[in-house]
Amino acid sequence: MLNTSSEPKLDSRKFAAEIMLQESEAIRRASKLLDERFDWAVDRMSSCTGNVIVSGVGKSGLIGKKISATLSSTGTPSHFMHPTEAMHGDLGRVGSKDVAFLLSFSGTTEELLSLAAILRQDSIPIISISKSRDSRLARLSDAALCVGDITEACPYNLAPTASTAAMLALGDALALAVSQRRTFSVEDFQKRHPGGMLGKKLMPVSEVLRFEVGKNVALASGGATVAEILADAERIPRRSGAILIVNQQGKLTGIFTDGDLRRLLAAEGAQVMQRTVDRLMTIDPIHLVSTDLVRDAIQLVREHRVDEIPVVDRNGFPVGILDVQDLVSQKLITD
Structure with missing residues (x-):
């Protein structure tokens, strides 16, 4: 007993x-x-x-x-x-x-x-x-x-x-x-640990992206209205829960998430749909470079409690969005 x-x-x-x-x-x-x-x-x-x-x-x-x-x-x-x-x-x-x-x-x-x-x-x-x-x-x-x-x-x-x-x-x-x-180096360590949790954490984030630009990530200019960017986003099947905002050169300047939209609708009502997204987005969001490692993404999630992390190339052009659920599904973090 x-x-x-x-x-x-x-x-x-x-x-x-x-x-x-x-x-x-x-x-x-x-x-x-x-x-x-x-x-x-x-x-x-x-x-x-x-x-x-x-x-x-x-x-x-x-x-x-x-x-x-x-x-x-x-x-x-x-x-x-x-x-x-x-x-x-x-x-x-x-x-x-x-x-x-x-x-x-x-x-x-x-x-x-x-x-x-x-x-x-x-x-x-x-x-x-x-x-x-x-x-x-x-x-x-x-x-x-x-x-x-x-x-x-x-x-x-x-x-x-x-x-x-x-x-x-x-x-x-x-x-x-x-x-x-x-x-x-970290690269040397990865060569000797290609499998298991260590191997996953040492993979470049580009290898675990589910949401990629040109496939299922919406891009929008800052001068567009919320209604306009949502209409464009609806044409993308199985898109992520965020839209990346870019400048005239196509470089990342902000992010606008489904969570942002819900909070704005609750606070301001339908009139928010006619406001331009550059007034509402998160400017210069925390982001990753495509060569960063999965472990870097895990650190960002833990430190800043973000659900969607923009991923850019070395020149600042968006390549995709890393969703926290991708890390959860890989059992790299717990939700």
């Missing part, structure tokens, strides 16, 4: 908050230990023309797999190699242009030490993470990064928790520092 008492829940939340604070403190302390060895590691990884081979055992191995994935997705080719499998043939996956990145909090994991010794004999640069620069693993490394002697967040100081959090944070920091050094 479900326990509906609030006191145990409060105790659990307090305990969880303490755990998270302990882990964040471990990360903070580890950040104070960054030195010239970290700089060397960034230099070596960013200049690596092969792969970064990440290895570790147990929880450190799981952290290593995640760091390897981060490296790969941010411009640094990487793969994970289990040290035991390395001793049974996987050493053949290591090339002379590779860099090794070995993780062991204690720095005494025998399988990893055996792997480090072999890699060192083969002149493979070794970067490591352990709790101390005096650990056995550190002594086998070219750049020994450390997170310090951490007390685990586990009440019994047994389950790897704070230590793994610090190792992951340090590994991520190294991966992103290398990515920055390699001048990894």
